[in-house]
Every structure is written in structure tokens, then in C-alpha cells.
Amino acid sequence: MLTTKTVILKMDCPDTDLLDRTVQAYTEGMNYVSAVVYKLGKPRGSAALQKIVYPTLREQIGLKSQMSCNVVRQVTGTYQTLQKQIKAKKTTWQQITYTPSTMTFSFGRDFTLDRDEIGLTTLEGRRKYHFFRYSHMEQYLDGSWKFGASKLVKHQDGTYYFHLCCERETKTREVMESSTFMGVDVGQTFLAVASTTDKKCRFFCGGKAKDLRNIYSNMRKRLQSKGTRSAKRMLNHLSGRERRLMTDMNHRVSKEIVEFAVQNNVDVIGLEDLSGIRDRTETSKKQRYTHHSWAFFELQSFIEYKAGEKGISTVHVDPAYTSQTCPRCNHISKNNRHRKSFVCECCGHSLHADLIGARNIESRARTYRYTLEVQGCSQPPTRELSTR
Ligand SMILES: [Zn+2]
Numbered sequence: 521m522l523t524t525k526t527v528i529l530k531m532d533c534p535d536t537d538l539l540d541r542t543v544q545a546y547t548e549g550m551n552y553v554s555a556v557v558y559k560l561g562k563p564r565g566s567a568a569l570q571k572i573v574y575p576t577l578r579e580q581i582g583l584k585s586q587m588s589c590n591v592v593r594q595v596t597g598t599y600q601t602l603q604k605q606i607k608a609k610k611t612t613w614q615q616i617t618y619t620p621s622t623m624t625f626s627f628g629r630d631f632t633l634d635r636d637e638i639g640l641t642t643l644e645g646r647r648k649y650h651f652f653r654y655s656h657m658e659q660y661l662d663g664s665w666k667f668g669a670s671k672l673v674k675h676q677d678g679t680y681y682f683h684l685c686c687e688r689e690t691k692t693r694e695v696m697e698s699s700t701f702m703g704v705d706v707g708q709t710f711l712a713v714a715s716t717t718d719k720k721c722r723f724f725c726g727g728k729a730k731d732l733r734n735i736y737s738n739m740r741k742r743l744q745s746k747g748t749r750s751a752k753r754m755l756n757h758l759s760g761r762e763r764r765l766m767t768d769m770n771h772r773v774s775k776e777i778v779e780f781a782v783q784n785n786v787d788v789i790g791l792e793d794l795s796g797i798r799d800r801t802e803t804s805k806k807q808r809y810t811h812h813s814w815a816f817f818e819l820q821s822f823i824e825y826k827a828g829e830k831g832i833s834t835v836h837v838d839p840a841y842t843s844q845t846c847p848r849c850n851h852i853s854k855n856n857r858h859r860k861s862f863v864c865e866c867c868g869h870s871l872h873a874d875l876i877g878a879r880n881i882e883s884r885a886r887t888y889r890y891t892l893e894v895q896g897c898s899q900p901p902t903r904e905l906s907t908r
Contacts, residue, residue: 521828523690524668527660529638529651529682539680542642543672547620549581549591554598558615563599566592584641586630590669594624621674627667638682640672651682660686692833696889698787703881704777704823705842706792707816711769714777715878716784717886723874724773766815774822782830789827790885791820792839837884847871847879 533539553573557563564572570592577588598616605611625631630641636653639646653661665686673681702716715721781789794816824834845852851866863870871879 521690521692523688523825523829525660525665525686527657527684527686529653529657529684531638531680531682532650532652533680536674536678536680538642538644538647539640539672540674542640543623543674544620545581545583545643546587546591546623547618549577549583549588550595550618552576552581553591553595554616554618557595557599558613561613563596563603566596569596582643584630584643584645586626586641590624590626590630623672624669625672626669631670633661633667633684649680660684664688690828690831692828692831693787695788695833695835698833698889700784700786701788701790701882701885702781702784702786703790703878703883703885705877705881706819710874711773712777712819713874713878714780715875715882716781716786717882718784720784721875721878722780724776767818770815770819770822774819774826777823778826778830778832781827781832786832788885789823789832789834790837790881790888791823791834792842792881793836794820794839835885835888837881837888839881842877842880842884843873845876845880847876847883 553569556573557569570589573592574588577583577591578585583591595616602611602614602616606613625640627633632639636650637648638651639648665688668685668687670685671683673683675681700717702714705713710723710725712724713721714724778789827834841852844854844856846856846862846864846867846869848869849864849867851864853865855865856862857873857876860873861870862873862876
């Protein structure tokens, strides 16, 4: 899995005049190339376009060679995206205009990094700029990460920042060769519940943010019933704030979940495949949470991403009846649940009701291996499954 991270470096450059002019010229180049593509009537490949625009970019606009290449690549990219949107009937053929606020650099070609200095190719050749190297950045700058195409960005305060794109290939463990699984159930009474093959479990409540969610949803109801213009404006503002709060919470909780997985030597995390959630009417609580369904998907994707960084794989399992299935005998019934407890009407197995989902997801993730095997997708397991 390719892990990417953007590290924002604050640059210490008292005189921004040269950078301003460089970004300005770069943008001028982008707009020139954009006009050429527009007149051609359809996007061209980078190489073909390069031949047409290169002389003007170099001689008239004064861009350095590498900058010209970046300009062409970036404009080609935008028009390819436009073309896709046209095919999807979302927009029409139009000329794209760029505003001078950012500029792309390629590592090793027109930017270098050395201790606390960034070397940038400007209109007047290579210049070195000091940046503030904080301790939290060390892990990305110690040589274990590669640098990709990065952006020089002028923030609203007039200061330049370098958005350094770091990439690293993380090897995740093969599902077929794994022995310890963990199921994560999202959005029941608790924000998330995790249970491992070794029957270790933990509840994640999301702390204060869960109450906030209720406070906001009440406030929203009050505002909606008012329906005035100022109330509507307030509502939009609220969504933005609420969104940020929930994203913060998702970041925190996903981090805790992955830490818990690491502590318990988990190889694979099972998550519910919620892509069909809107068609399902299994549990009302889950439905209520899906009012915030983006938050739901966000939490899952954060878990996937953070697990990948630690070499832990993730699989998505069928979410049907995870809260009504007996994890011991697989008997499915609504009557298995009695408020806070789960008692299987078939085999008598009993458990805390909030744990059932996570247990079943763990067990489905474990059997996922055999599904792969039957489909001939992978090699047979090399290690026997532990049944501790
Ligand atoms: Zn049972």
C-alpha cells in the first residue's frame, strides 16, 4: 500500500518578491497553455503539447526548462479531468483559468531538501530558503520517505508555505497468512466496538464529541423550524463546524482503534461493507448514525489508512444481521436480543449486546480467507488458524 502524507513547511523568506514573480510567471504559463489546449478543441498528450508550447514558455514567458514541463503536465491533467466530466455529462468544453496562488515542484528536478533548507528553481535560477523544521516533522525527513510532486503555496497571511508530499510503500500482511483478526463495529450505542480473535475487546465512545453531536442536532432542529435567512446562514456555519468536530473525533478514535490492534498483534481488521447501507433497514440506530453517513465512511477510511501505515490489512465483510447473529452457532433471530444482553434462543450463548456486532465482523473477516481460497484468489494458508 502506498502511504502519502503532506507535511506543511513554513518558509522563512523575508523577501518574497522573487517567489511572487516566479509564481506569477508560472501561472501565466499555465494560462497560456490552457488557451492553446482550448483552441485545439481537445486535450493532447503531454509530449505532443510540449512541442507546441515549449518555445513560448521558455523564451517569452521566461520559465526554466523543468517549470515548463510541470506547466504542461499540470494543464494536461486538468483538461483530462474536464474531458471525463464532459463524458459524464456534468459540464461542457471550456477554457480553464488559473489564479496565481500555487506552483508545483518535482523533487530532484526543481526542488531539493537539505536539513532546514529548501532549494527552489526560480526565474533567477536556484535559490535556497530556510524553513522551520519542527520535531513532529522528523519522522518524514529522516530518509525513510520519498518526496513526490509538492506545492509552493502562498497563504492568506502573505507567507509562503511548502506543501511537501511524502510517500512510502508499506507492506501489509497477507490475509491468507494471518492468524489474528479484529472486527470493528461502527455506530451502535458506542461510536465503535472492537473485538479480536483472542476475544480482547474495547469500546470507543468518542468522548465529548458524542454529546456534541446531540447538542448540534437539537440546535439544528430549532434553527430549521425557524426557516429565516439568518437561521439558514447559521445552519450552514454549523454544518462546517460540526463536520470539523466529527472529523477530529474520527481521527482520534481511528488512531486509538489502530493502536489497540497493534497492542494485540492483529494482522487483519474487518470492517462492515456499508456501500449498500441505504438499502438496508436492519437496525434503526445504525440508520440514525447514517444521517451522518459521511462520518461513518470517514471513520472507516481513517482506520484503513492508519492500519495500512502499521502494516495491518483491512477487509470488508457483509454487514447483514451482524447484530442478530449468534457468534457461536450462527442462528439469526431478532429474539436473540434483549436490550443490553444477547441470548441465543437456539444454543443459549449469551454476551453483552454491544459486543455481538464486533464479534460477528471478526468471525466474518476470519472466514473471508476461505472465500478467497475457494475463489482461487490466493495461495492456501501457510499457518494454521489459532483458536485460542
Ligand atoms: Zn447460538
